[in-house]
Amino acid sequence: MDSTTVFLDAFFNRAVIDKYLPDILWGMIITVEVALAVVATGIALGLLLAAVRSFRVRPINVLIVLFVDVLRALPPLVLILIIYFGLPSVGIRLSGFAVLWLVLSLVLAAFAEEIFWSGILSIRKGQWEAARSTGLTFLQTLTHVILPQAVRMTVPPLTNRTIAITKNTALGAVIGVPEILMQAQTAQSFSGNATPLLLGALAYIVLFVPVVVLGRWLETRFAWGRA
Amino acid sequence: MPESAAILEVTGLRKSFGTLEVLRGIDLTVRAQELVFVIGPSGSGKSTLLRCCNRLEEPNEGSIRVDGVELLDPKTDINAMRQRIGMVFQSFNLYPHMTVLANVTLALRKALGKGREEARAIGAAALARVDLADKSSAYPAQLSGGQQQRVAIARAMALEPKIMLFDEPTSALDPELVGSVLSVMRELRHDGMTMVVVSHEMRFARDAADRVVFMDAGQIVEQGPPDRIFGAPQHARTQSFLADFAA
Numbered sequence: 001m002d003s004t005t006v007f008l009d010a011f012f013n014r015a016v017i018d019k020y021l022p023d024i025l026w027g028m029i030i031t032v033e034v035a036l037a038v039v040a041t042g043i044a045l046g047l048l049l050a051a052v053r054s055f056r057v058r059p060i061n062v063l064i065v066l067f068v069d070v071l072r073a074l075p076p077l078v079l080i081l082i083i084y085f086g087l088p089s090v091g092i093r094l095s096g097f098a099v100l101w102l103v104l105s106l107v108l109a110a111f112a113e114e115i116f117w118s119g120i121l122s123i124r125k126g127q128w129e130a131a132r133s134t135g136l137t138f139l140q141t142l143t144h145v146i147l148p149q150a151v152r153m154t155v156p157p158l159t160n161r162t163i164a165i166t167k168n169t170a171l172g173a174v175i176g177v178p179e180i181l182m183q184a185q186t187a188q189s190f191s192g193n194a195t196p197l198l199l200g201a202l203a204y205i206v207l208f209v210p211v212v213v214l215g216r217w218l219e220t221r222f223a224w225g226r227a
Numbered sequence: 228m229p230e231s232a233a234i235l236e237v238t239g240l241r242k243s244f245g246t247l248e249v250l251r252g253i254d255l256t257v258r259a260q261e262l263v264f265v266i267g268p269s270g271s272g273k274s275t276l277l278r279c280c281n282r283l284e285e286p287n288e289g290s291i292r293v294d295g296v297e298l299l300d301p302k303t304d305i306n307a308m309r310q311r312i313g314m315v316f317q318s319f320n321l322y323p324h325m326t327v328l329a330n331v332t333l334a335l336r337k338a339l340g341k342g343r344e345e346a347r348a349i350g351a352a353a354l355a356r357v358d359l360a361d362k363s364s365a366y367p368a369q370l371s372g373g374q375q376q377r378v379a380i381a382r383a384m385a386l387e388p389k390i391m392l393f394d395e396p397t398s399a400l401d402p403e404l405v406g407s408v409l410s411v412m413r414e415l416r417h418d419g420m421t422m423v424v425v426s427h428e429m430r431f432a433r434d435a436a437d438r439v440v441f442m443d444a445g446q447i448v449e450q451g452p453p454d455r456i457f458g459a460p461q462h463a464r465t466q467s468f469l470a471d472f473a474a
Binding site for chain 1: 283309310313
């Protein structure tokens with residue numbers, strides 16, 4: 001066999017593709033499920049924390065900042081392992097799916113909180129003053145005037161961060177979540193061939209390139225004329 | 228002529244930022260339908276005085292009564308009072324993510340609890356009064372500075388305030404756009420709105436104000452009808468300020 005054949009056999013083995021493609025596709029579904037769940041809860045929690053922080057109640061804000069700093073500092077894999085392998089010893093047993101969703105949600109929430117918070121801070125004081133001067137309450141001002149502007153400004157950094165964190169669904173492979181990488185790895189060890197790993201890589205590309213493109217579109221869509 | 232009711236009564240007002248005392252005992256009464264102009268060098272405290280009058284700044288001492296209600300009483304519902312105190316800012320502060328009409332109707336709907344249709348009708352009427360009926364679905368960024376400031380006036384006016392505060396409403400405008408804003412203010416005055424205006428538009432003060440208040444270093448130095456303040460200022464500081472201005 002010449003080297004080209006060796007290469008093709010290692011990465012584009014037809015028989016292996018036929019056998020394991022269904023598994024990879026199944027993994028894609030799991031990955032999408034985890035990713036959607038993480039994005040929904042992570043961003044919602046991040047927005048909630050940023051909104052709470054804007055009330056500037058000192059003891060609460062100390063806790064929020066602590067939460068955010070710790071979760072931004074820790075590698076998600078460490079948290080996943082601690083919760084998945086540690087919590088059962090105190091009687092709390094969570095499925096791999098639940099642990100992956102929980103950890104990535106918290107990590108995304110921490111980053112999203114920082115992004116939303118900087119968005120809130122970047123809104124000029126005059127916006128608050130104008131709204132309050134018409135008799136709107138703090139909360140009404142926040143929800144109708146400040147957050148809609150802050151959220152739009154945060155779309156580009158938030159999209160980038162969201163993509164970065166949802167890609168971490170691959171960490172599920174470590175705790176037996178049957179997502180793309182887990183499926184690819186399993187197939188690779190059964191077949192003794194690297195083709196499933198390449199299929200896995202393609203699956204990530206198929207899933208995330210549209211998200212990247214969507215992010216770019218949102219960026220232009222939300223860049224309205226600022227006076 | 229019997230004096231009309233006092234809408235705004237400021238007494239013994241003091242305000243410090245850190246160690247800097249910006250307002251050093253201000254007494255000022257504004258009566259219904261009066262247009263009071265506040266002039267003075269920058270840093271004299273005139274904007275701070277105005278911003279205390281709806282508690283955007285928290286005074287340290289004194290009393291502010293608006294329409295008979297003490298603003299500094301902790302029991303006072305400040306949000307309800309602010310609906311009766313219109314404020315127009317130097318930098319317009321329109322909400323950039325909302326249409327012109329939505330800018331005007333937001334507080335009508337959320338603060339006054341009016342329904343969509345009623346708010347829309349009031350908002351449209353307010354925009355018509357500032358001559359911008361045709362811009363209701365535009366966004367602020369699509370308007371000139373003068374148009375934006377007129378929307379801001381409509382936003383304040385739509386709540387039917389008892390008094391309107393203008394904080395340098397024309398200072399951020401190109402000279403050719405000032406006239407349209409002043410003419411809206413002139414119409415407001417014609418309709419009997421009580422107004423306090425901090426501004427450097429001396430010509431406007433001269434022919435539209437009922438009273439001119441000159442402030443310097445956190446105090447009211449002198450006040451009186453525009454003829455007297457501009458024609459024969461009593462105090463040396465007023466004289467030198469106005470001389471600088473004419474130069």
